[in-house]
Structure formats: structure tokens, C-alpha cells
Amino acid sequence: MTSIEPSKALLKHFDISDYERASPGGQKTVFIVTIANQKYALKIIKVADERFEREVKICKQFDGNKGIPVIKKIEKFGKDTIILEEYIEGNDLSELVSDYVGNAPKVCKVIYAASNILKPVWNANYVHRDLKPPNIRIRANGQPVILDFGIARALDDESITGTGIQPYTWPFASPEQFDGHKKLISYRTDFFCLGIIAYHLYTDSLPFGKTRDEIDRSFQDNRLIVDSGNESINIFCNGVFKHNPSERPRKIESFLNLIKL
Structure with a gap:
């Protein structure tokens, strides 16, 4: 992997005394x-496209939500756009799975907290579309922060149902994302993805297979019933693991009530 270094001009301009390579x-x-x-x-944003603009818009719109990083500054620097953002101390869930395996109360607590961070986002008619362990960072105090709203969408945005490939991360994707059914994407898509994360944290495995082909075959069966070995995890997962989004909880409160604390 080629290491990347910031330019001396950038270091001087922003008065940066130290940095970690990326x-x-x-x-x-x-x-x-x-x-x-x-x-x-x-x-450092090379091309300030609609993904960049969307992420900035959402972060600014929900400024004050402690579960979404705060943008401190946006500035043009040469041909690039620079975003200076709150740094979240901690680790993302992909680094912490072993802390959650077999601990249903801890899994339910983090899923409930993440869902409450997203509640005002969903109420504003957005869907994140890429919920996965690397996009949920846990602060030192145990509170989660939701990262990377770059592929989030407003549900009234025509482009969500337009042509083209819709982005997603396949191990943590819903059936409608997997099948490219863009018109079915809603905040209930995020419900399904949070179910996969919960199952993954509790079992250190994936509910529908380890490969794209295995998951694809699982999604051909409309009865997506799983057994994690724990009643609370099963109630939550099987409540959101519905192939048709219309069968998942319609109201956010009904979704939250599936999480047994």
C-alpha cells in the first residue's frame, strides 16, 4: 500500500503540528x-461531487446530534476541498466484535443507541444505506457515532429510483439493495441492515452466508428466519428480517420496541 503524505503547504496553512498517515x-x-x-x-476531497455535498448537508442539518460527527470547517485549498471534522476517539464495531459475542444485553444496547441517533435522520426522510460495523464508531464512554453519510439519500430524491448501480456493502445489505430494487429502499432498509449487525455482533458470523452467492441464494427464500441462540436477538432480527420491506416495522417506534433492553 502506498503511503500518503500531506503537502508542506497544507500543513502550514492549517497549522498542523502532527498527523497520522492515511x-x-x-x-x-x-x-x-x-x-x-x-x-x-x-x-481532502479531490472532486466535490454530490456525495460530498450530501454528507456535508446531513452532518450540518443534524449538528447537535452527538452521534453524528461535527464539521468544524470547509475550505478550498488549491484544487481540493478540505473538511475539518470532529475526530471520534475510539474504535469502530468491526474492531470490537469480540467484546459483543454472546452478550445480548450489550448488543441490544449499542443497536438501540445507534438507532436513536438515526431516528431524527429517518424522520427527516433520509436513509443511510451503508450501515455496517466500520461505520459505527464507539467513543471511549461507550456511546456510538454513525459515520459516512456519503451514500445516504433523501427518500424524495428522484435519483434514488433512477437508473444506475446503487451503492451498498454486500455482507450487510438488505434484499432490495442486493436485488437492485431501488424503489423499495426506505429507512426500513436501514432496519434490516441493523439486524445483520446485531446478529454479527452476537454470533461473530453473518446470518445469510459468507459469500455473495450464499447470500443471494438465502434471499431467494422469502422466509428469512434465523436462530442466533438468544431470544432477544432472535426477536429483533426476525422482526426486521423480512424480504419485503412492507412487512418490516412501519413506524420507527415499533422498530425500536423490537430491541429488548
Whole structure:
């Protein structure tokens, strides 16, 4: 992997005293930088496209929600756009799975907290569309933060039902994402994805298979019933693991009531 270094001009302009190297990620490179003894996530955006604009819009719209990173500054620097964002101390769920395996109350607690962070986002008619362990970071105090709203969508946005490939992460995707049924995507898509995360955290496995082909075959069966070995996890997962989104909880409160704390 090729290491990436910030330019001397960028370090000087933002008065960065220290930084951690980052690797490139498509049109975005992220460094963890120190400015005036405070850590930030500094994102270098090569092309300020609609994904960038959407992520900024959502983060700003829900400024004050402690479960969504705060954007401190947006600035043009040369040909790039720079975002200076709150740095979330902690680890993401993909690094913490062993802490949750077999601990149903802990799994339910983190899923409930993540869902409450997303509740106002869902109420505003957005869907995240890429909920997965790497996109949920846990602060030192145990509270989750939802990351990467870059592929989130407003449900009244025509492009969500337009042509083209819809982005998703296949191990944690819903049937409608897997099948490319764009018109079926809603916040109930996020419900399904949170069910997969809960099952994964409790069992350290995936509910519908380890490969795309296995998951695809599982999704051909409309009866997506799982047995995690725990009643609370089963109630939640089987409440949201419905092939047809219309069969999942219609109201956010009904969804939250499936999570047994």
C-alpha cells in the first residue's frame, strides 16, 4: 500500500503540528491531524461531487446530534476541498466484535443507541444505506457515532429510483439493495441492515452466508428466519428480517420496541 503524505503547504496553512498517515480512498483521503493540541479528521476531497455535498448537508442539518460527527470547517485549498471534522476517539464495531459475542444485553444496547441517533435522520426522510460495523464508531464512554453519510439519500430524491448501480456493502445489505430494487429502499432498509449487525455482533458470523452467492441464494427464500441462540436477538432480527420491506416495522417506534433492553 502506498503511503500518503500531506503537502508542506497544507500543513502550514492549517497549522498542523502532527498527523497520522492515511491511505487513499477513491476521491477522498483522510488524515488524523493535531491543531492547537486538538485532534481532528482532515478530509481532502479531490472532486466535490454530490456525495460530498450530501454528507456535508446531513452532518450540518443534524449538528447537535452527538452521534453524528461535527464539521468544524470547509475550505478550498488549491484544487481540493478540505473538511475539518470532529475526530471520534475510539474504535469502530468491526474492531470490537469480540467484546459483543454472546452478550445480548450489550448488543441490544449499542443497536438501540445507534438507532436513536438515526431516528431524527429517518424522520427527516433520509436513509443511510451503508450501515455496517466500520461505520459505527464507539467513543471511549461507550456511546456510538454513525459515520459516512456519503451514500445516504433523501427518500424524495428522484435519483434514488433512477437508473444506475446503487451503492451498498454486500455482507450487510438488505434484499432490495442486493436485488437492485431501488424503489423499495426506505429507512426500513436501514432496519434490516441493523439486524445483520446485531446478529454479527452476537454470533461473530453473518446470518445469510459468507459469500455473495450464499447470500443471494438465502434471499431467494422469502422466509428469512434465523436462530442466533438468544431470544432477544432472535426477536429483533426476525422482526426486521423480512424480504419485503412492507412487512418490516412501519413506524420507527415499533422498530425500536423490537430491541429488548
